[in-house]
Amino acid sequence: MSSHAVVIEGLRKKFPSPSGLGEFTVIDSLSLHVALGSFASIVGPSGCGKSTLLNIIAGIEPHEAGQVHIAAQDGANTAARIGYVFQSPRLLNWLTVEDNIKFALEAQGIGRAVWNERVKKYLDMVGLAGQDRNFPLNLSGGMQQRVAIARALAIEPDILLMDEPFSHLDEITARKMRVDLMRILERARPTILFVTHSLREAVFLSEEVYMMSVRPARIFKHLRVDIPRPREPEDPRLFDLEKALVKEFFAVLEQDYR
Amino acid sequence: MNKHVALRCLSILFFLAVWWAAALFSTPEILPGPFAIGKTIVSNFTTPGPEDKTAGFHIAITLARIFFTFSVAMLLGIAFGLTMGLKRKAELAFGYLIPVALTIPTLLAVFLCVMWFGFSEAGGLFAVIMTVTPFVTVNMLAGTKALDKELVDMARAFKANRRLTIRKVLIWQLMPYIFSAFRYAFGMTWKIVALAETFGLKYGIGYMFTFWFEQFDMVQVMAWIILFVALMLILEHGVIARLEEKIFAWRPVHAL
Numbered sequence: 001m002s003s004h005a006v007v008i009e010g011l012r013k014k015f016p017s018p019s020g021l022g023e024f025t026v027i028d029s030l031s032l033h034v035a036l037g038s039f040a041s042i043v044g045p046s047g048c049g050k051s052t053l054l055n056i057i058a059g060i061e062p063h064e065a066g067q068v069h070i071a072a073q074d075g076a077n078t079a080a081r082i083g084y085v086f087q088s089p090r091l092l093n094w095l096t097v098e099d100n101i102k103f104a105l106e107a108q109g110i111g112r113a114v115w116n117e118r119v120k121k122y123l124d125m126v127g128l129a130g131q132d133r134n135f136p137l138n139l140s141g142g143m144q145q146r147v148a149i150a151r152a153l154a155i156e157p158d159i160l161l162m163d164e165p166f167s168h169l170d171e172i173t174a175r176k177m178r179v180d181l182m183r184i185l186e187r188a189r190p191t192i193l194f195v196t197h198s199l200r201e202a203v204f205l206s207e208e209v210y211m212m213s214v215r216p217a218r219i220f221k222h223l224r225v226d227i228p229r230p231r232e233p234e235d236p237r238l239f240d241l242e243k244a245l246v247k248e249f250f251a252v253l254e255q256d257y258r
Numbered sequence: 259m260n261k262h263v264a265l266r267c268l269s270i271l272f273f274l275a276v277w278w279a280a281a282l283f284s285t286p287e288i289l290p291g292p293f294a295i296g297k298t299i300v301s302n303f304t305t306p307g308p309e310d311k312t313a314g315f316h317i318a319i320t321l322a323r324i325f326f327t328f329s330v331a332m333l334l335g336i337a338f339g340l341t342m343g344l345k346r347k348a349e350l351a352f353g354y355l356i357p358v359a360l361t362i363p364t365l366l367a368v369f370l371c372v373m374w375f376g377f378s379e380a381g382g383l384f385a386v387i388m389t390v391t392p393f394v395t396v397n398m399l400a401g402t403k404a405l406d407k408e409l410v411d412m413a414r415a416f417k418a419n420r421r422l423t424i425r426k427v428l429i430w431q432l433m434p435y436i437f438s439a440f441r442y443a444f445g446m447t448w449k450i451v452a453l454a455e456t457f458g459l460k461y462g463i464g465y466m467f468t469f470w471f472e473q474f475d476m477v478q479v480m481a482w483i484i485l486f487v488a489l490m491l492i493l494e495h496g497v498i499a500r501l502e503e504k505i506f507a508w509r510p511v512h513a514l
Contacts, residue, residue, distance in 0.1 A: 058415045082415070090412040094430040094508040103426055107418035135508045155416070 004071065005080075005159050005191035006034040006057065011066035013052055026052055028216035029066075034191060034208070036071070041194045041202035042219075043245075044212030045253065050195040051087075053217070054161045057193070058084050072158045081108060083152030083160045083190065088168055089144040091136040091151075097123070098132035101151045108155045122150040125184050142173040149181070153188050160190045164197065175233065178205060182230060199242050199249070204233055211245065213252050220252050221245075290477045298481040308469055311461065317489065320451060320462040327386040328447040334387070335394020335439060340432075342395070343402025356399075359392035364450055372458050382454035390446050394439045401435030433505060441498065448490055463489075 013027040026049040034040045044050050055061035057068060059082075070080040083104075091100050101119050110118075123129055126146040136144050145165060152160055166174035178201065185192070196202050202209050203225055211221040223245075227237050274292050281291035302313040342349040368385045375381025405428065413423045455464025463486050470478035 055411075055415075059417075060411050060414045084412070084415040086408070086412065088408070090408055092409065092426060092430065094433075095426065103418070103422070104416045107413065107416040107422055137509065 003036055004033050005036045005038070006032060006193060007067070007069040007071075008032040008057075009067045011053075011056070011063055011068065013049065013056060013061075013063045025216040027063075028218060030218050032210065032219060034193060037189060037191055038208055039185070039192045039194065039206045040208040040210065041196055041206040042210045042212055043196055043199055043202045043249075044217065045214055046197055048212050048214040049217035050197075050212060051163050054084070054163050054193065054195055057159075058082055058161055070159055080158040081155055083155055083157030085145075085148050085152045085160070085162045085165045087164045089136070089141075089148040091144055091147055093136050096133050096135055097128070097139075097147050100136065100147060101154045104151045104155050110155065118154045118156075122154040122188075123147075125153065125187060126150045127180065142169050142177060145169065145177065149184070153184070153190075156188070157190045160192045162192065162194045164195055166201070167196070167198075179233070181205070199245050200238070203238050203241050203245070204231060209245070211249060211252075221248065287476050290480060294477055295481050295484055298477050299485055302478075302481060302485075307466075309461070313485065316462055316466055317485075320455065320464070321489075323383065323386075323451050323455075323459070323462065324447050327383050327390065327451065328443060331387050331390035331443055331447065332394055332440065334391045335443070336398050336436065338391070338395040339398020339439075340402060343399045349399070353399075356392060356396055360396065362389070364389050364453065368450070368454055368457055371454075377458040377460075379459065382451075382457075382459040385454055386447060386450045389450055390443050393446060394443050397435050397439035397442065398432070401432040404435070405431055437502060437505070444494075444498065452486065 009031050011027055011030040011032075012025065014023040014025050016022075017024045030053070042050055042053065052061060056063050057070065070082065072080040092103060095103065098119050101122065102115050105115050105118060119132060120129075123132060126149050128143060128146050128150065131139065131143070131147075136147060139147065145168075149165070166177050169177065182205070194202070194205060206225055209221075209223050209225060210219045212218070213220050225241065227235065227241075231238065277289075277292050281289050286294060299313070304312070306312050338352075342353060367389045368382075371381040371385035371388070375384065409427050409431070410423065413427050418427070451462070452464035452467070455462040456468050459465060463482055466482045467479060470482065
């Protein structure tokens with residue numbers, strides 16, 4: 001157990017159905033073991049409950065059954081720090097970039113003495129040095145998402161949750177952000193749980209890929225991507241892997257939707 | 259910015275010119291000219307009028323009443339609005355009363371309070387608070403409905419405690435609503451304080467309206483009206499507009 005950052009066993013989550021009558025099960029008997037320090041992606045179609053899963057791990061949504069255990073990197077007894085990058089930046093637009101990051105630091109109870117140093121370090125890391133006094137609404141969508149990444153990294157999390165963080169960006173910006181993320185993670189290395197609906201994105205970024213089916217969500221395949229990093233987005237091995245996985249996905253989905 | 263100031267000055271000058279020209283074709287009993295009014299205003303400040311009080315005294319009394327009732331109504335309205343907005347039970351219990359509170363005619367409220375409290379300070383002030391508070395409440399209630407759940411979830415994901423969440427996430431989202439309530443309540447307070455002074459309260463600008471109306475002195479009635487308007491403009495542009503500029507500095511200019 002100790003070599004795992006995230007251990008989920010038999011997770012079940014229900015939502016009240018839209019009609020108001022009864023409930024439907026979004027996630028059922030889902031189990032997941034993410035190795036410490038690993039970059040793991042969860043791939044699944046829209047609406048399969050991927051975001052819900054991250055919210056449960058982050059502790060902002062309750063679940064009905066099962067166990068969720070998150071381990072701190074440095075040992076068993078401290079509570080694990082969780083950083084979260086959402087689909088949209090979710091910045092506090094009335095605070096400067098710097099104060100947005102300090103918000104997370106304050107929320108996590110991190111001592112004031114290190115705030116300035118952390119802000120500088122992580123803004124540098126995401127390529128936004130010198131933007132500390134700017135307001136979010138003066139930044140482009142891509143830059144806002146970089147602030148959100150800096151905010152999540154600045155608390156120096158044991159585990160970093162990322163919920164389709166590049167899906168709101170145009171493809172060129174998203175592509176640059178993916179490459180930059182790889183570079184950033186050479187320096188800051190939490191365990192990462194990355195949710196996406198894009199197999200291409202998943203195989204490019206991850207060391208482990210979990211494939212998720214719908215209604216209710218469960219993991220039907222787990223594989224390791226053994227292509228060494230740094231990877232090139234055009235690496236033919238990535239394309240081959242993606243093609244094979246897409247095929248498999250459709251086979252499973254066809255059964256699900258039947 | 260300087261261009262705006264110049265435009266405004268021009269518009270004031272234009273208004274004064276039209277007034278002056280119109281007064282030429284009229285009599286001082288119907289429409290006194292700007293110079294006569296100006297002279298009267300100045301002399302009202304320098305020489306004591308009825309009750310041996312100068313204009314400065316009446317202005318101070320009116321401003322004190324406005325400041326007091328406005329502050330109380332804002333605080334009550336914000337408290338009621340937030341309670342109803344954040345506690346579903348409170349809204350279910352009291353929400354249906356808001357339209358009632360909003361639609362009671364102001365004049366009726368003033369009369370009611372005079373009957374309850376007599377022609378006393380307390381009665382007049384109570385009437386103002388009673389009519390202004392519901393408007394603030396409605397604005398704050400609307401503000402709580404517009405709170406962004408995604409940002410609240412973000413705060414929870416980073417484990418922000420209640421105090422930090424209120425201070426950095428909620429208050430700022432409510433700020434535009436607090437401000438629009440602020441402006442609305444401010445305008446209402448002016449009108450209703452003047453009304454209450456006209457009907458029941460001793461001293462103040464509204465009291466002077468009635469006093470000179472009963473003497474049928476058009477020059478004095480207009481002098482006090484102009485003074486009232488000028489005071490309001492100064493407060494609005496000198497204080498409120500500046501405060502607003504400061505608080506909303508984070509919004510890009512083109513969004514304003």
